[in-house]
Amino acid sequence: MKIAERFRHSATVCWMTTYTFDPAFFEAFLLRRLGEPPLNVVVLADFGRLGHQWQQIGDEERRWIRRANREYLLRGVSPSGGAFHAKTIMLGNQRGGQLLIGSGNIGLSGIENGREVYSAFDSTLESDGGSFAEWREWMGDLVRGEDDADLRIRWSDLLGRLPWLSEARGSGPLRTNRERPIIDNLLDGVEPPVDELHVTAPFYDAGLRALTALVDRSGPRRLRVYLGSHASVDGSALAALLGHHSDAQALRWSPATYVHAKIAAVVQGDSARVTAGSANLSQVALLASATTPGSNVEANVVVELSAADARSLFAVPGLSLEAVGLGELSALSIAPMEPAVSFAHRLQSATREPDGRVRLRVDPGLLPDGALLTDGVRREALVAGEVKAWAPTEDVVLVWLEEEAGGVLSNRVALEDRVALDRMLSTRTQEREHPSGIEERDLGHPLGELLADLHRHAMFDIDDTPAGRRIADLEAATDQAGAEFWDRYLQNELQLDPRHAHYAKFSRTLAAPLESELSWLLSQMLARVPMHQQIHLLSGEPRTAAEREGQSWTPDQRLQVRAYNVLQRWSQALADPRSRWIEDLAPTVHYGALLGAIREIWAQQTWLPPHRLPGLAFTLFSAFIRSERSPGYLFSIDETEREAGIDAIRAEEWGAQAAAIAYCALRDAKPADYFAWQAFLVPGLAWGLFAATEATDAVVEALHGAKPNHGAVDERLAWVASYTDDEHWAARVADELDLGGVALSPIAHPTYRYELAVGGQLDLLHDPRVVTLAREALDYTKSPGVRLRTLAGIATFAYGDAVYARLADGRSVESATALSRDELLTREASGQSLDAFVAGSAEVA
């Protein structure tokens, strides 16, 4: 098998895992065999080993490393705390891919010169699908386990580029130790004693625990241990183990050759089960699952072969085998470990952003005062965990953290160049930088910058996420999957969007206040009173008109239109049920962010035309709560979740901001507008979503110029919420009481000044709704009395007078006592109907 030949121009994805990594060889040979961008290349190497390598590397070697973290992402990882030891290579494109699992690290010796074994899988073969599925799950777990937005976006990109990978199902020969030890995978269902056990590996644990476990659990009648030169094994212990077995033998390859392959085969009769891959014959590799702290991460294959094929695997091409006497084994010993270098901080990545800042991922993140980032020449102070400016470079630069006095605080990493890396993915960069609808040139204005800032932090519009767009494209291109699949796929993809990390810790306890990074940022934003000619981005950075001296603070008309459209779209998306796929309370956070954005924009006076701002606020509230015609977010979720959202808003005191915006929006509103607002204003007031406080006053002043008392704000909102006219009152009552129709009209009578005409069948005497209708009418009209006209007859209600009814058949009834408001309320509350008023009274003429 020629590994390098599988690196071809047609591949658009190349993901590799390895213990050691030879970047110079990879870049000069393998990477060059791949095609032009867009290209998603990721190398995950063992964190400690990579750090050691960067530590050892000199200038002479570094000059051959030109592309790490510039054209491919190189990450050190150690998810289990032990060695990240798996050697896997995934190469593919939209049509298919290859998966290689083996013993060789990514380097000259690992895939070219070494004595290594690899297994290959082809996505177009049905029999190989299970291995791809296992790799996907394994890698997906790895990616999710790393708090690494860059890795996540590349994983998301991979899934998009390899649509077939998501379809892979079943199980195959690939066995990682993510859940179970490799030995369990090998010996599942194997009943001891087996006929033969054959093993080879370059490394054994000191107590031969792994080999002993294999022997104990398989009980081989014949045991063969194959040794390459410089095998790291306690020779005396091995001799003892073999010496205690009745048919055990050590063999070595001749001429003496270092063999790095790791293979174990149990033979029973004519068949055998073989495992090969990254796992050495050591405890941490073979006997432990990756969930065990300190264990390795390993990837092997387990295959069923004929006994002859299994034995022939130990015949290395070009080498012969010869027996080794037990006495000779004592010359073998465990190779000394390279001294491990540890640092106070693990520098996981350092990324130079397009604006020159260097963003760091450090564990633990709390650095001593005066900590610096350095490449050995330049030393830049850290401010709030990042370097404010780092000059661009064309070379790969190794950076690490230092104390001010020069003490080394961390391992070294290759500085990432965000621009260069994103260029390799090509289509992704722009998607992440600004929302669709906003153009590149708009980013030069603070309004565009504000929207881009929000877009970078949150996924307001699912359809405007890379995942949403990609899946829409895929869905359009194939008819092989149903809507349910695409929805599930989209849900998974959204979890991998780098912005998803901003929502973390949201919904662990629904009733808890919002605790995510995004909500923290929002609270910072909303705690500030918006100011004219100054805004704060979500990231906290201020922008002022003074900084734009010579440039207009007022955006041009086209930007105004584009910004309005984006805000409208984002507001409407609050009601999109898919937003909850991000996190349960994501729409609530989006609502807070949009409150903040509208507030900031409104305060600038000229950023959006004044007549558009109330409309924007209306869209925001109606999408979040409800409108006359459709339920918003809060009206489309269950009560528990709704309460959680409402509690969160109350806890964050966003009601004060909403009240200010609503107040300003309603300042010039006409009564005709009130009714539309009432759809959300009424429940919003009831739930405390609009709750004026002193903070409201300051915001209103910033938006409106005048500073009302917040009591006046409350009154105004309450008045609008309750405002009605005859037509709306009648419609509401008809709706609430489920009547066929109600019409209110004045009549010329000194007591009964209004008549209510009720449509549809209504049992005048026995339907309790008649009582409610009368009470509502008396309350609304403030008339001494009202007359109800139905198909069944008429009835009159007046305080201080008897209740009277005349039925269609000509009968009339009248109460014996005068009606009081208390009686009316009591009877209504107890569900009584008109006949209760007139019970016992005589029919009147």
Place this chain on the structure above:
Amino acid sequence: MENGLRALEPVRLIAGQPQWIEPTIRIIAGIDPLGFQTITTDRIIPRLLPGVLALSDRARYFSFYAYLLHRYAEQKRPPNQAALSHWMKSREYEYALAVIMCPRCQSGPTGANNARPEVSTQPDAYERRESIESHLGGYGLYYRSPMQTLGLIAPAGTPTSDGEATPVDVLLRDAPHAMALAAAFASSVAATRYVGQYIDASGPIPADVLAEFGDAACLCRLGDHPAEREAVRESFFEASLHQDPMGVERRRQGFALWLDLVDAGEQVTNDDGLRRAVWERFAATSSEDGGALRATTARWAGLAAKDYVQEGATNLWAEVGPLLQAADRGDGLDAEALTTVARQLVPGEVTIDGVTLPCAPELATQHFGASLVTLVESMSLPQVAAWARGDGRAIAGLCLLLAVRARLPLPEAAGDEWLETANLSGQWQPGPIAFAHRLSLHLDDDPALLDTMTWLLRTLVIRPHEAIAYSKLPEFTFRFRHEGGRLRMYPQPFGRFTPNDIRARAMTTLSTDLGLVAPEGEMLAVTPDGRTLVDAVFS
């Protein structure tokens, strides 16, 4: 032996069955391990002598191939390169037979390896076959590119006036030189039976037919056909529509310089002699002398200087390599190892021209260099280079490099023509001026000889070799490579590598074919036609 262990016959693999990996890379020695030769081949020679390759050295092939291309087009044969290749190689083989049968010369035509054994059997007739395997034969390997440079052909893919591309190599019909070449060769061989009856046929060709063709067409017989020879000369030395005027001028100057050196009795039929003669003439003149001859000499001297730098580096390479290999115990070498080995390369003394110069790792290079320059004052740079080559050690290389630096003229004093070539650096190695500049910067730090040796090893050997070897992958030419902070050695030989061909031999044969020189005893003499060319170029 275990039962079944030798059962290595290929079997049908099941899903995921492990397999031993095989290398993709091919381990080869590589011919330019330090990246010096490419400077000559790819950067300098194309400027000094465009259209002349090391093996495009027989004038008559230019007219022969022009004739074949013209005939192919005239007969409207299939317009594709594969068909042209087969046809050309077939004709090439027949031509090779004819040339080998020529009693007057010992030429080695393209296809001689196939043709010579056939001729030795003296058959009555020769079966048809191709000259060599390579696409387009000797034409494709050696003459196609020069004929393009000379403005004689348009290779396949050349855009045409109607916006299409030529599907096959064609002789340029609007190039008078090209058509004249074809016509002249046709005229020279028109009376032969080969052309009259056999060239387009398919059966065996009688031996006497080919012998007759050889009498008219052999590589050595161009002088028998003055018109054809004149046509080839004009192609080389007369400006034309389809070639760069500067290229024509440089070619004229190159040949004229060579002829002038022949006329001066210099031994310039080999590259080393040409290099020496050019450098010594250059060193004996100054830019103030002016004129085209001085300018041409200066350009060629830049090439010679580059080759002397290369000679020095070759000594470093040849000695340090085996020492590094010996020092590697299988685990690579650490950063200090190079210095340790460099120390071994600096002996206690060095003897030049019978005089011994003290030498030590801690000795200041400036001091050593000053003594060296005084010592070799009476020697020309070519003589120093010859001594270094004969000595073979790294220290001799270091001495040569110091001498090159000392002998290079100041850039501002040497003229623009000198800079045209001496200032040319390669992708991996500096040209002579750039090298001298870097060496001067190094010397500014007042290094000891050990420092200088280490610096030279890093600058001229270690870094360039790794860079070149990386660029050659999947051909694996590494002698060493940094891996994980250590220098790992590979079992490849470190031999001396010679300077690249600078066309002394090609100019000798071409000038002879074209009647610009003629043998005169053991020497060559410039003919009147050759003198005319020299005068025309340098007057």
